[in-house]
Amino acid sequence: MTNESNEEWKRLNILKGKCSFSQERIWIDEQIRESLIKNDENLYNYNRVIVYKIDDGYLSIKRLHKSIELVLNKHEIFRTSLEYDLNENYLKQTINKFDKDNYSYRLTYLNDNNIETINKLIYNEEISTDFDLNKGKIFRYHLLKQMNDDNKNTLFKNDYILFIFHHSSIDQYSIYLFLKDLTNAYQNEKLNSNENQLRFIDYSQYERQLDLTNSEEFWINLFSDYNFNHQIKLPYDNKLNDIISTGSFYAFNIDPSLTRQIFRYKQKLNINLFRLFLSTYYIYLFKLTQDTDICITSMAQNRIKQQLNNIIGPFENLNVYRHELDPHESFTKFIEKIQNLTSLIKDNSYYPYQNLISYTRKYSSIKYPFNQISIRVIIDDYQLNFDLDKNLILKQILFRNHQLFKRDDKLTPFHLTLNIICYLDKQSFEFYFEYSNKLFEEKTIELLSQRYIKLLKHLFDVSSNFDLDDEPIYKLSIILPDDERLMQNINNVNYS
Known part of the structure; x- marks a missing residue:
C-alpha cells in the first residue's frame, strides 16, 4: 500500500x-x-x-x-x-x-x-x-x-x-x-x-488516484512462472468449456463434535476462518487432482482505510490465491505459508481484478483463466433482534442451504465454489458447493462433499491420529469406505 x-x-x-x-x-x-x-x-x-x-x-x-x-x-x-x-x-x-x-x-x-x-x-x-x-x-x-x-x-x-x-x-x-x-x-x-x-x-474518485505500481508488481511476481493455460483436472462429468452457465447448490453439514474441534484449532492458532478453510481447500484439491500449483479465487472486502468501514457500497474485489503446495510439509507448516500468502494478498487486494485478467490474456488463450475454483467464507448472523422492547426477532432464511427452499438455475461464473457460512454466536457452520450444472452431475458433487468431510475429519476429529505438526500432508486421506472396500477387492483378485 x-x-x-x-x-x-x-x-x-x-x-x-x-x-x-x-x-x-x-x-x-x-x-x-x-x-x-x-x-x-x-x-x-x-x-x-x-x-x-x-x-x-x-x-x-x-x-x-x-x-x-x-x-x-x-x-x-x-x-x-x-x-x-x-x-x-x-x-x-x-x-x-x-x-x-x-x-x-x-x-x-x-x-x-x-x-x-x-x-x-x-x-x-x-x-x-x-x-x-x-x-x-x-x-x-x-x-x-x-x-x-x-x-x-x-x-x-x-x-x-x-x-x-x-x-x-x-x-x-x-x-x-x-x-x-x-x-x-x-x-x-x-x-x-x-x-x-x-x-x-x-x-471511487480517490481509488482512481491510487498508485497501483507496487501492487501490480506484486501480482505480476506472484504469477511470473505460472502457466495461464493450465487447468486442474477436476472430476468433470461433461466437457470443459469457458462458458458461464447455470449453477446449482449442494448443501452438506458436519457433526457438532467436529465443528467444536475446528473452532478449538482456530482459537489455538489464532487464525481467522477464511485462512483456515482456504488451507483445507488447497489440500483437498491436491488430494483430488494431484495438482500442486493451484489457484483459488475469492472475494476480498477491499476496505483499505478505516474511514470506509461505515459506508455501504460494492467494495469487494476478486483476488486470486495462487500457491504451489509442497506435499511433504506438515499441516502446521503449510498453514504458516498460507497465513503469509493471504497477508500479502490482503495488502494488495485493491488491485482491480479486471486489470489482472487483462494481464493474463497476454499469455493465455483461455477466456476466463481463473473461473475453475473459488471459495467464499461468510460470517453471518442467524437471527436479527429487530426490536428488543417488543421481542421482535427475525430469522434469516438461507435458501441456498435450506431444505424447504432449494435453489437451482442461476448464473455461476465458477465451475466449483466451496461456501462456508459461519455463525460465531452459536459456533456452527453450514457448507454448500455451488457448481456449474453443465459440467457436473449432482451425484458427483455429493461425492465431492463426502470427500471434503473426510479430509476435515482426518485433520481435526478427536478420533484422528494424524499429527498436524509432524506428518506430511500427502498422508491425509479423502478415500471413502466404499473406495477402500473396492481397493481391497481389487487387491484380493490380483493376489488370488
Whole structure:
C-alpha cells in the first residue's frame, strides 16, 4: 500500500464522477450476463435477495416503510445510477435526488403458508428485471403476509420480509451495515447522519488516484512462472468449456463434535476462518487432482482505510490465491505459508481484478483463466433482534442451504465454489458447493462433499491420529469406505 492511502480522505462536493473499479467489474459482468441471457433461454438474470422470517413478536409495516426510507436517504449508493458516457469514454456514476421513485415496494397476501408459493415468490425476485441501473433503481423490498391476518398494517409470526439488491449497490459487509442501520431506524424512528462523512462516490474518485505500481508488481511476481493455460483436472462429468452457465447448490453439514474441534484449532492458532478453510481447500484439491500449483479465487472486502468501514457500497474485489503446495510439509507448516500468502494478498487486494485478467490474456488463450475454483467464507448472523422492547426477532432464511427452499438455475461464473457460512454466536457452520450444472452431475458433487468431510475429519476429529505438526500432508486421506472396500477387492483378485 502506498503512503497516500494512509492520508485522510475528505468528502467531495460532487454528484457525478467516474465509477469505482468494483462498479466497473459489476457493470461489465452485467453486460456479459445480458448477452448470455439473450442467447440461452435457460439462463436468468439474478439479484441479491435477503430473506427474513418473523420468528417472534410483530412488526409495524408503516414503521418499517419509514425506517427503510431513512436508510435509503442516508446512503446515497441506493440512488446512484451507472451509465456509460460515450463522450468521455468511461462509466459514470450519478447520485440522484431522493424520492419514492428510487425504490419499489410490494405486499403480497398468502392464502396459506405454502412453501412452494413462498419459494416461487422469492425466486421471482431473484430473476426479476425491475431494476434499472441507468436510473439508479437498484433496491426494492417485498413483504409476504398471511391472508388470515385481519390487521393489514402489521406483520406477525411466519410472515416474511424480502430485501432485494442489485449487485452494484451492495457487498456482504454492506448488508450487515444496512441491517444495522435499519434496526437502529426502526427502534428509534430516526437515523443520524454526518454531512462530512465520506461517501462511496468520494471513495471511487480517490481509488482512481491510487498508485497501483507496487501492487501490480506484486501480482505480476506472484504469477511470473505460472502457466495461464493450465487447468486442474477436476472430476468433470461433461466437457470443459469457458462458458458461464447455470449453477446449482449442494448443501452438506458436519457433526457438532467436529465443528467444536475446528473452532478449538482456530482459537489455538489464532487464525481467522477464511485462512483456515482456504488451507483445507488447497489440500483437498491436491488430494483430488494431484495438482500442486493451484489457484483459488475469492472475494476480498477491499476496505483499505478505516474511514470506509461505515459506508455501504460494492467494495469487494476478486483476488486470486495462487500457491504451489509442497506435499511433504506438515499441516502446521503449510498453514504458516498460507497465513503469509493471504497477508500479502490482503495488502494488495485493491488491485482491480479486471486489470489482472487483462494481464493474463497476454499469455493465455483461455477466456476466463481463473473461473475453475473459488471459495467464499461468510460470517453471518442467524437471527436479527429487530426490536428488543417488543421481542421482535427475525430469522434469516438461507435458501441456498435450506431444505424447504432449494435453489437451482442461476448464473455461476465458477465451475466449483466451496461456501462456508459461519455463525460465531452459536459456533456452527453450514457448507454448500455451488457448481456449474453443465459440467457436473449432482451425484458427483455429493461425492465431492463426502470427500471434503473426510479430509476435515482426518485433520481435526478427536478420533484422528494424524499429527498436524509432524506428518506430511500427502498422508491425509479423502478415500471413502466404499473406495477402500473396492481397493481391497481389487487387491484380493490380483493376489488370488
